[in-house]
Amino acid sequence: MAEHEHVPHVRVAVIGSGFGGLGAAVRLRREGVTDFVVLERASGVGGTWRDNSYPGCACDVPSHLYSFSFAPNPDWPRTFSGQEHIRAYLEHVADVFGLRPHLRFDSEVKLMTWDGEKLHWAIETSSGPLTADVVVSATGPLSDPKIPAVPGLDGFPGKIFHSARWDHDHDLRGKRVAMIGTGASAIQIVPEIQPVVGRLTVFQRTPPWVMPRVDRDISGLERRLHRALPFTTQLRRGLLWGIRELQVQAFTKHPDELGLIERMARRNIARAVKDPALRAKLTPDYRIGCKRILLSNSYYPALTRPNVEVVASGLSEVRGPTLIAADGTETEADVIVFGTGFHVTDMPIADRVVGAEGRTLARSWSGGMKALRGATAAGFPNWMSIIGPNTGLGNSSMILMIESQLNYMADFLRQLDVLGGRVALDARPAAVDAWNHKVQERMKRTVWNTGGCTSWYLDASGRNTTIWPGTTTEFRSATRRVDLGEYEAVRASRTPRQDERPAGARTEAPA
Numbered sequence: 431m432a433e434h435e436h437v438p439h440v441r442v443a444v445i446g447s448g449f450g451g452l453g454a455a456v457r458l459r460r461e462g463v464t465d466f467v468v469l470e471r472a473s474g475v476g477g478t479w480r481d482n483s484y485p486g487c488a489c490d491v492p493s494h495l496y497s498f499s500f501a502p503n504p505d506w507p508r509t510f511s512g513q514e515h516i517r518a519y520l521e522h523v524a525d526v527f528g529l530r531p532h533l534r535f536d537s538e539v540k541l542m543t544w545d546g547e548k549l550h551w552a553i554e555t556s557s558g559p560l561t562a563d564v565v566v567s568a569t570g571p572l573s574d575p576k577i578p579a580v581p582g583l584d585g586f587p588g589k590i591f592h593s594a595r596w597d598h599d600h601d602l603r604g605k606r607v608a609m610i611g612t613g614a615s616a617i618q619i620v621p622e623i624q625p626v627v628g629r630l631t632v633f634q635r636t637p638p639w640v641m642p643r644v645d646r647d648i649s650g651l652e653r654r655l656h657r658a659l660p661f662t663t664q665l666r667r668g669l670l671w672g673i674r675e676l677q678v679q680a681f682t683k684h685p686d687e688l689g690l691i692e693r694m695a696r697r698n699i700a701r702a703v704k705d706p707a708l709r710a711k712l713t714p715d716y717r718i719g720c721k722r723i724l725l726s727n728s729y730y731p732a733l734t735r736p737n738v739e740v741v742a743s744g745l746s747e748v749r750g751p752t753l754i755a756a757d758g759t760e761t762e763a764d765v766i767v768f769g770t771g772f773h774v775t776d777m778p779i780a781d782r783v784v785g786a787e788g789r790t791l792a793r794s795w796s797g798g799m800k801a802l803r804g805a806t807a808a809g810f811p812n813w814m815s816i817i818g819p820n821t822g823l824g825n826s827s828m829i830l831m832i833e834s835q836l837n838y839m840a841d842f843l844r845q846l847d848v849l850g851g852r853v854a855l856d857a858r859p860a861a862v863d864a865w866n867h868k869v870q871e872r873m874k875r876t877v878w879n880t881g882g883c884t885s886w887y888l889d890a891s892g893r894n895t896t897i898w899p900g901t902t903t904e905f906r907s908a909t910r911r912v913d914l915g916e917y918e919a920v921r922a923s924r925t926p927r928q929d930e931r932p933a934g935a936r937t938e939a940p941a
Contacts, residue, residue, distance in 0.1 A: 442466035442843070443553055443562035445539055445779070448477015450568030450816035450832050452520060453498060456527045457836040463843065467562075468529065469555055471538035475524050476517045478572045484596040484615060485622035487513035490643075490725045494663060495670040495827040498523065502663045504656030510645045510725075543784040544811060549854050549922050551812070563854075564846075566839060567783070568816040571774040571896065578610075578770055582748035588764045593619060594772070600765070604628040608753050608763040610745050612638055614724055616769035620738075621728035629737050631753070631761045635744035636883065637711065639695045639718045643725035671902070674826040678901045681719050681824055685877035692718040702730035711742040720881025722824060774896055775799060775889035785810040786856065786920075799895040800866040802857040802916060803909050804831075805838050811854035811920050812846075814839060820869050821905070822887070822896040824878060830902040838909040845912050854920040861916035872899040 441463060444454045447470040458466050474480055489496050493506035496516070501523050507515060524530060537557040542565060545552055550561045575592040577583075583590070591597045593615040606629040609616055616632070617640060624630055656663040680687040695718055703709040712733070714721075733740055743757035753761045780792035786809050794809060799819035801807045806814050816839070821831050846853060873879050873894050878887050887896045898905055 438467075438558075438560040439550070440465050440467050440560065440562050442564045442566060443551065443560065444468045444566045444568055446470065446477060446568040446570060446573070447472075447475040447520075447524075447533060448479065448568065448570050448573075449498075449520070449829060450570055450835075451475075451477070451566075452523050452527075452529060453829075453832050453836050454566050454568055454816060454839060455529045455532055456498075456500065456523065457840055458843075459527060459529075461840050461843065466532055467560070468533050469537045469539055469553075470533060470535050471556070473535045474521075475533065476520050477570055478594070479513055479516045479520060481573070482594050482596075482615070483513055483598070484593045484619050486618035487615070488618060489513075489516060490614065491827045492670050493648075494667045495674075496829055498829060499667070499833060501526070502656075502660065502667070504660070504663050505653050506648055508645060508647055510643065539779070539782060541782050541784065542813075544786050544813070546786055546920070547922060549811075549852050549920065564812045564814075564843065566814055566816060567779060569777065569779045570817050571777060571822070572772045574773045574778050575768070576771050576773050577768050578745075580745055580748055582750075583766075585750060586748050586763075586766060587751055588766065590766045591768070593767060593769045602627050602765060605764040606762055607631070607765045607767060608633060608745075608761060609767050609769060611769035611771070612636070613769055613771060614722065617724050617726045617729040619767065619769060621726070621732040624732040624735055624738055627737065630739070631763065632733065632738065632740045633745045633753075633755060634711070634740055634742055635756075636716075636721070637714045637742075638721060638724045639692070639714055640698065640724045640726050640729055641691075641695055642698060643727050645727075671826070671830070675901050675903060677825055681878070682872070682876045682899050685717055685719065685875075685880055688717060688719050688877060691723075695723075699730060703734055705734065708733065708740060711740050714883075716883035717877055717881035719824065719877040720883035721885045721887075771886050774886050783810065783813065785813075798889050798891060798893045800862055802862045802865050803838060804898070804905075805835055805842075805909070806855075806857040806862075806917075808857045808859040808862045811856040814842060819895050820866075820873075821898055823902070824887075824897055826902060831898065831905060834902070834906040834909045837906070838912065841910075841912045845914060849919055852922045855912075855914075855917040856920055858916055858918055869899060870894075873897070 444451050447468050451468055455468050489511055492509055493511040497503050503519055537555040539555050541554040543552045550563050551565045553560050575594045577592055589600050602623055603626045605627055607627045609620060609632045612634045699709055699712055741755045741759045743755035745753055746756040747754040751762050753763050780795060781790055783791040801818045804818040804821035816832055816835050876899050878894055878897050887894050889895050
């Protein structure tokens with residue numbers, strides 16, 4: 431790390447140490463870039479797999495697909511791994527690839543401001559300032575919990591916490607617990623806490639479609655085979671990937687083809703829930719796939735237990751220890767657990783990024799998030815995101831999308847080197863708009879837009895700014911290389927004269 435005017439300066443600053451941040455760090459080292467730092471607000475790596483430690487926390491993507499292609503793990507203990515195994519895997523990646531010297535923990539980014547004269551980012555963190563030529567934001571969409579503004583919540587006399595900030599010191603045994611939400615976290619939490627709580631009330635605004643989870647221990651023989659013959663791990667990963675690629679068309683082009691899956695999901699409810707009134711509450715009225723399809727063998731059985739009540743309505747008000755649902759149902763509770771998701775379309779980090787025109791990224795995205803190839807935003811030179819707008823998936827592994835974006839990041843840095851000198855690349859507004867228009871046009875016929883549900887995939891205006899409407903193969907092709915025609919090159923001026931352009935003058939990048 432070089433010193434510049436007593437403020438540390440790096441070639442690249444990576445924000446976050448989850449899959450995206452660690453993946454970026456590995457790729458930088460493999461590209462020969464060692465002058466970088468990974469800024470992490472917490473005291474350890476792991477991202478969402480560090481923060482989410484609630485009972486039953488596990489991944490709904492098979493283990494061998496939910497891992498880096500360049501860091502295969504032959505020793506996954508289960509076909510769907512738990513939180514503790516995924517976090518241990520990320521710690522292993524940090525060690526094996528020599529990332530520890532680059533990690534700066536307890537360094538929350540407070541503000542990132544583009545300096546158009548010096549052509550770098552000035553970054554203020556909780557551990558001190560630094561500057562960077564390039565910023566790679568890998569904070570991820572599942573990092574900042576969202577708790578709804580419920581009237582009276584501040585006056586609740588009991589314990590309140592979000593699933594992503596689980597309070598392990600608070601004993602739930604014998605307590606009256608209210609679970610708010612029925613998303614991916616909630617369906618894992620409910621079966622785990624149901625046997626120990628006194629009373630569990632599940633506030634369900636919209637029921638999810640839940641399919642059986644085909645999970646099992648991976649045998650010692652399988653693991654020995656994967657260690658002895660690494661190609662078998664690659665083969666297993668390839669098969670898991672291929673199956674999901676073949677499923678994409680049903681989600682993106684022909685939602686009616688999901689009818690068979692929906693019938694299977696209905697049978698899954700019927701097998702587990704015999705009470706017709708409860709079964710009616712748990713049966714969605716929208717096309718399967720519109721919201722993420724959830725996997726569980728224990729969620730429905732847990733809801734049938736005598737100490738569980740499902741309120742088919744959202745929480746609307748809190749009066750002391752009494753929780754009132756939108757349909758008027760009243761419930762007494764000692765503990766409220768929010769499984770209400772994250773700030774996905776309104777990520778707080780966007781308020782902390784100030785671009786070339788003095789505008790925050792949040793203001794630039796006030797009409798909806800959009801980024802060129804999911805990575806770069808107009809007016810924010812040498813800034814890119816990992817898991818940016820419209821890079822999410824509804825049926826496969828996000829690691830595939832992350833690795834594609836790492837390809838794009840690597841070529842972005844190569845192009846800066848090719849251009850030479852003090853230079854930055856800023857996405858042209860027309861290129862960002864053209865990319866976003868193409869994505870949104872493709873989105874119109876997808877199940878996420880036509881399935882008849884309201885999901886966290888949609889922003890406040892109803893636009894789907896989170897999901898990629900295609901295959902992972904298509905995305906990898908689209909992000910393999912940086913097209914300089916989609917960027918403007920920004921260079922610092924020499925000693926200014928009246929007939930010269932001002933500092934930070936822009937030129938169109940050569941094609």
